[in-house]
Amino acid sequence: MVFKKEIMNQLKEEILSLRLTPGTIISETALSERYQLSRTPIRDILKQLSLEDYIHIYPKKGNIVSYIDLESVEQIIYLRYALEKEIMKELMRGIPLKDLHVLKDNLLRQLQCIDEPENTDAFLELDDEFHKTMFILAGREFLWELIQQFNVHYVRYRKLHMLKKDKLKEIQQEHQFILDCIVGGEEGRIDELLHHHLRSDIRFIDFQEPYTQYIKQ
Amino acid sequence: MVFKKEIMNQLKEEILSLRLTPGTIISETALSERYQLSRTPIRDILKQLSLEDYIHIYPKKGNIVSYIDLESVEQIIYLRYALEKEIMKELMRGIPLKDLHVLKDNLLRQLQCIDEPENTDAFLELDDEFHKTMFILAGREFLWELIQQFNVHYVRYRKLHMLKKDKLKEIQQEHQFILDCIVGGEEGRIDELLHHHLRSDIRFIDFQEPYTQYIKQ
DNA sequence: GAAAGTAATCTTGTATACAAGATTTTAGTT
DNA sequence: AACTAAAATCTTGTATACAAGATTACTTTC
Missing domain, CATH: 1.20.120 (Four Helix Bundle (Hemerythrin (Met), subunit A))
Structure with a gap:
């Protein structure tokens, strides 16, 4: 069982380390398949990441890793x-x-x-x-x-x-x-x-x- | 149509003004009926409120307005x-x-x-x-x-x-x-x-x- | 009557089907 | 070949059914 917190910390770490470069597309379904979880908990994670400016959510379009401000x-x-x-x-x-x-x-x-x-x-x-x-x-x-x-x-x-x-x-x-x-x-x-x-x-x-x-x- | 941002600002205002007193229970279904929205968008709002410490989420138990720290x-x-x-x-x-x-x-x-x-x-x-x-x-x-x-x-x-x-x-x-x-x-x-x-x-x-x-x- | 255990009923958490907008692809027309 | 328009296919947003834990109420037992 993969916990939500682990997934979030993992994503944060990948973004901070620049392995996930700014502009990279982060889709819900991709994460959903990767972690074998439904979209709902994945969305929770992405929501929090966006509030801390790790990603930017474009409604109905997609999510990308934020650029360095x-x-x-x-x-x-x-x-x-x-x-x-x-x-x-x-x-x-x-x-x-x-x-x-x-x-x-x-x-x-x-x-x-x-x-x-x-x-x-x-x-x-x-x-x-x-x-x-x-x-x-x-x-x-x-x-x-x-x-x-x-x-x-x-x-x-x-x-x-x-x-x-x-x-x-x-x-x-x-x-x-x-x-x-x-x-x-x-x-x-x-x-x-x-x-x-x-x-x-x-x-x-x-x-x-x-x-x-x-x-x- | 009631927008999510309006609902969140309204809840924030009620909490900051102390009309919603610390300890008050904030249930998803109650808000869901009050604003005629499904639980999903309501949960988005509550998630954000908890990240900013307006409320405290007790998993599988319920949510309350946070006490003054x-x-x-x-x-x-x-x-x-x-x-x-x-x-x-x-x-x-x-x-x-x-x-x-x-x-x-x-x-x-x-x-x-x-x-x-x-x-x-x-x-x-x-x-x-x-x-x-x-x-x-x-x-x-x-x-x-x-x-x-x-x-x-x-x-x-x-x-x-x-x-x-x-x-x-x-x-x-x-x-x-x-x-x-x-x-x-x-x-x-x-x-x-x-x-x-x-x-x-x-x-x-x-x-x-x-x-x-x-x-x- | 008191205590314990069980069942009903709350709560939020998750999975999934569908809605709606944005984009891409494709087909058709000129 | 170039442009246009429509359709297919992406994306996330929402509604809802079900899962699972926590609490409450009730029934049973002593």
Whole structure:
């Protein structure tokens, strides 16, 4: 028995990983046959996917995997920038040694992923884990999960962006700076650090072929 | 012909206004008969309502209007606090006179609503309009709409909170301070202002009967 | 009368037939 | 060959019958 949640997570994963490329047609009957389920529960899944912007439903025509919306990417980055500034201030007021160790351990694992191009996905997961941990330590896991619900465009953008040049080393170092800042307590540097870490790249977007066709016009 | 969107907006409005009180049973067949529609489209509506936390679906048991989740309220307030701080900084860099007039006009209309207890709802709408306008002027309407999707708990909390004591005058004055700050340019006061405006009340929640039964335990 | 077990009746979940719009194909005409 | 029009075939949207779990009511038993 295949559960609806499994199917949905599987579809989400395939879309986020870009194995299902933007524009791909997702028909109810195809999924229905693939998973040996009637159209009704399949429709439930597609409805939810459309609400989270994974797909776009054209009534009586069909459903396609959504194109990457750069406007959404920029807005989500701004949201994270504003939030994480506040969260860093919170953590600077004092962070337990045990929790500090969790973050340091994460950075070590990031280092191990660098220079191994096949480990880009693993690095991105550690990146997420680093930021999520900060959210959790500040008592803001709720907001982290909230943002995740609007991450379709950002996650895919980041994946393409990472492929372009190998920025992994740079990102890892910035994470190190962030951690140093939390421990060292230079509140004045927070804005500059996060601005560069999150917002600096978005202005210079120019994806090469064949990725331009993934972008919403 | 009754459209699905109309039905959903109607249900949302009834829940937000507390005419449909938390805990009220919402059965598919009841709605089906009320709107002369089959269960299938009704289920679509309920599915979406549950994703936005308006209702809670208990599989094979039934659906109820969700209870007010104070945790969600606090988190959303924190989110707005962090975001609006950033937005105010943005607006302080310069705001067109025309746009300034829009905000000033809004504050005048707020004044007119005060002292007329039957106009509390109108005041709340103007409150939203004031903040939304700031988002729009800073180019962040996207984020305003994003927050709206998680507002079920906050909107209902605020409604009850406003009923308690008449805080309308105080709120209007704080809006005035915010506007003065944007024009005057005292960046140091932003944090203090918004902290008081958004976050100060949430700690002292103690709803009286009969409202305690609306709150999620 | 109290407790237990069973049956009836609720609820939502799923499968399927049909409706209706959009697209594609095909046949016919010029 | 090119254009037009109609028909066939896609698609999703809706209605409805049935499935299955949860609750309620009732009957039986002690």
